[in-house]
Amino acid sequence: MAIRGDSVGLKPRQRVTITDVATDLGLTKSTVSRALNGYPDIAEGTRLRVSRAAERLGYRPLSHAQAIRTGRVRSLGLVLQIDSEDSARPFLADFVAGITQAASDEHWTVTIAAEPTEAKVQETLSRLTEERKADGFILPRTLVEDTRVASLRAQGVPFIMFGRTPDPTGCAWYDIKGEEAMRAATTRLASLGHERIAHIPGGAQYFYSGLRIDGYKEGLAAAGLPFDPALIGPEAMTEQAGAAAATALLRNPNPPTAIVCAVDRAALGVYQAAKALDLRIGRELSVIAYDGVPEGAYSDPGLTTFAVNSHQAGARLATLLIQRIRGVAPEDLRELAPATLVERGSDRSPALTSADLAQRLTQHPKFKTIQWEDHQ
Amino acid sequence: MAIRGDSVGLKPRQRVTITDVATDLGLTKSTVSRALNGYPDIAEGTRLRVSRAAERLGYRPLSHAQAIRTGRVRSLGLVLQIDSEDSARPFLADFVAGITQAASDEHWTVTIAAEPTEAKVQETLSRLTEERKADGFILPRTLVEDTRVASLRAQGVPFIMFGRTPDPTGCAWYDIKGEEAMRAATTRLASLGHERIAHIPGGAQYFYSGLRIDGYKEGLAAAGLPFDPALIGPEAMTEQAGAAAATALLRNPNPPTAIVCAVDRAALGVYQAAKALDLRIGRELSVIAYDGVPEGAYSDPGLTTFAVNSHQAGARLATLLIQRIRGVAPEDLRELAPATLVERGSDRSPALTSADLAQRLTQHPKFKTIQWEDHQ
DNA sequence: ATGCTTGCCGAAACCGGTTTCGGAAGTTTT
DNA sequence: AAAACTTCCGAAACCGGTTTCGGCAAGCAT
Numbered sequence A, B: 001m002a003i004r005g006d007s008v009g010l011k012p013r014q015r016v017t018i019t020d021v022a023t024d025l026g027l028t029k030s031t032v033s034r035a036l037n038g039y040p041d042i043a044e045g046t047r048l049r050v051s052r053a054a055e056r057l058g059y060r061p062l063s064h065a066q067a068i069r070t071g072r073v074r075s076l077g078l079v080l081q082i083d084s085e086d087s088a089r090p091f092l093a094d095f096v097a098g099i100t101q102a103a104s105d106e107h108w109t110v111t112i113a114a115e116p117t118e119a120k121v122q123e124t125l126s127r128l129t130e131e132r133k134a135d136g137f138i139l140p141r142t143l144v145e146d147t148r149v150a151s152l153r154a155q156g157v158p159f160i161m162f163g164r165t166p167d168p169t170g171c172a173w174y175d176i177k178g179e180e181a182m183r184a185a186t187t188r189l190a191s192l193g194h195e196r197i198a199h200i201p202g203g204a205q206y207f208y209s210g211l212r213i214d215g216y217k218e219g220l221a222a223a224g225l226p227f228d229p230a231l232i233g234p235e236a237m238t239e240q241a242g243a244a245a246a247t248a249l250l251r252n253p254n255p256p257t258a259i260v261c262a263v264d265r266a267a268l269g270v271y272q273a274a275k276a277l278d279l280r281i282g283r284e285l286s287v288i289a290y291d292g293v294p295e296g297a298y299s300d301p302g303l304t305t306f307a308v309n310s311h312q313a314g315a316r317l318a319t320l321l322i323q324r325i326r327g328v329a330p331e332d333l334r335e336l337a338p339a340t341l342v343e344r345g346s347d348r349s350p351a352l353t354s355a356d357l358a359q360r361l362t363q364h365p366k367f368k369t370i371q372w373e374d375h376q
Numbered sequence C: 001a002t003g004c005t006t007g008c009c010g011a012a013a014c015c016g017g018t019t020t021c022g023g024a025a026g027t028t029t030t
Numbered sequence D: 001a002a003a004a005c006t007t008c009c010g011a012a013a014c015c016g017g018t019t020t021c022g023g024c025a026a027g028c029a030t
Helices: A018-025 A029-036 A044-057 A063-070 A092-105 A118-130 A147-155 A178-191 A207-223 A239-250 A264-276 A310-325 A354-362 B018-025 B029-036 B044-057 B063-070 B092-105 B118-130 B147-155 B178-191 B207-223 B239-250 B264-276 B310-325 B354-362
Strands: A075-081 A109-115 A136-140 A159-162 A172-176 A197-200 A258-261 A286-291 A304-307 A334-337 A340-342 B075-081 B109-115 B136-140 B159-162 B172-176 B197-200 B258-261 B286-291 B304-307 B334-337 B340-342
Touching: A018 A029, A018 A044, A029 A044, A063 B063, A075 A092, A075 A118, A075 A310, A075 B092, A092 A109, A092 A310, A092 B075, A092 B092, A092 B109, A109 A118, A109 B092, A118 A147, A136 A147, A136 A310, A147 A159, A159 A310, A172 A178, A172 A310, A178 A197, A178 A207, A178 A258, A178 A286, A178 A304, A197 A207, A197 A239, A197 A264, A239 A258, A239 A264, A258 A264, A264 A286, A310 A334, B018 B029, B018 B044, B029 B044, B075 B092, B075 B118, B075 B310, B092 B109, B092 B310, B109 B118, B118 B147, B136 B147, B136 B310, B147 B159, B159 B310, B172 B178, B172 B310, B178 B197, B178 B207, B178 B258, B178 B286, B178 B304, B197 B207, B197 B239, B197 B264, B239 B258, B239 B264, B258 B264, B264 B286, B310 B334
Parallel strands: A075 A109, A075 A136, A136 A159, A159 A172, A172 A334, A197 A258, A258 A286, A286 A304, B075 B109, B075 B136, B136 B159, B159 B172, B172 B334, B197 B258, B258 B286, B286 B304
Antiparallel strands: A109 B109, A304 A340, B304 B340
């Protein structure tokens, strides 16, 4: 290992230290420290003089110098799981931007890591807490059984979830009301005249998946439509899977004339399936989805979807996590935000009834044989 | 401001400190510190005993405790610029994963921030160095005139670029040989029989844009084809712009039968333009691009492209930056890697000559009028 | 006037490391 | 054998903050 001396350093230009502020005012650094940190045994006048002097001299405490005593580094941890399949995860940039900007407003920073597997994520989470690189964590995409939650909760490490969880004990969260979006999508399709409305859910390991299925069911109930388990398709998180799921649903004897997708990507797969079977989206088959990926705007017709504001989500998560670290009870840090309906052309009144659609599908040459495999 | 006492802390479970290691061995912490940091005045035997004991006890120095004396926090800084237009930036997850994994191997971490404008990026960069939140920075997407480079260079802050720059003084970099890819794409198309090959460049503000144009020209020269300035289209970084650029190029009296795109997104726009004009990609119009975005695999026909390994790029950048911070000269930290050709179906022998293509285009009803505007 | 609080601040210890300095051995030189 | 180096480690200062503790002065009640 090399010794320290040979490294490239930052300019030795003197920073302003707490001692500088103290001598400037004729006080001691302990007084300055307590004044700046709101201790009650400092006179109001002194506190003012100190904060003004600090401002004037441009004093910024070094968070790592504070950390040595306080154990807190003013940094939020974000550990992502990057599966190869969704390595090009949309919105990540927006999400990160939201987090870092909110953190920066409070003079906090964000420590990020990405790992390919659940186990490695867990390992990194432990390492970062062990090395005190972060004071708390943002957990995106909570799972039904989430080892991260269990482990952090057990260790008493502050965290906030982007998503909810079966056992809310000790959990703070920010989440989008996906279930409400699914419900609204379903009633919207029903009021357009659809009577057979299917649902393509997301991955069952994600907690939101169940919520969205519930929302879909509530929508059916609100519209006075019966729930048919056969209209819940196989789960789909990719275009391919979405196409496969749509095809499977359409093979139902009473096929759906509309599909509510838990995620936009699956909906784009529905487009593919429809194209292959010569169905027009928004005519013979309507679709409403959720996420708001940019491709939805470019598809033809545009995809009607409930869009998520990732930037805002990141910002709120950061803000809430900082509060959590400062000691606010997790029960007081739970926020839900609505998704925003983006109306485009994929949801219209049905051009065919379910029966007519079935009739037409059976006559389609590819209908029996078409398959959707993983693309190269 | 709240006082510190009321915050949620991590378990007070005792960490292993350097003093623990020292007393365990009957040494002083100063000896242990020097042994671990490779100082020459420690006997080899002692050094071994110390590192073994540290290992056995699970000692991990706290980087912020070290930082208070050394000024180095063992953290890499990454400040992204998130324009609203490419907020869904592809590969970001992969790129970040590469960086963090390589950093983690050396027990470093990554501090990330994202800002919407160039000025704010610059501000954040300054703040992070000022607060010693990072020991050096990774600069993605270098520009022809890059204030980040100028500023960090002037301040003597270590950094590494993902990309190259007009004035390499004091600069370390890792980059992909985009120019070589453009050259190879051009010669490849020429050897397929194309004689009119156009180029749609990327944004002129990016340094790579000029490099890729040069590569394209070299390819023409190598194939013995003349360079026609009219075959360099307007720049395009989006699908819309790509479609517009392709349409403009096709309006040339001797239209190209093949187009080399600086970025995949533009190529996907070329697909749209071709579709609108009833040209088949890989038949009447061939395309080769660069990046390797996932959509390229799903388009029809698949897009032949030179793919970039973002994960590896991130990993190398992190490794090189750490070396830079440790004092290696920037001149010794410059790496170029090739892009990987992914052969799919968008490049074939021309089905029509340029003259025939021109003929056919003039007869197309939309040809004169078609326009590409920004989508909602 | 005396004793007791209370308000406010200084002195000093402390956090977990790094780095300087000096000195006790052992080795080599004279 | 004394002097001069080396080798190797301990003692202590130091980094930039935070936190504990104690004490002075003013205010209040007795």
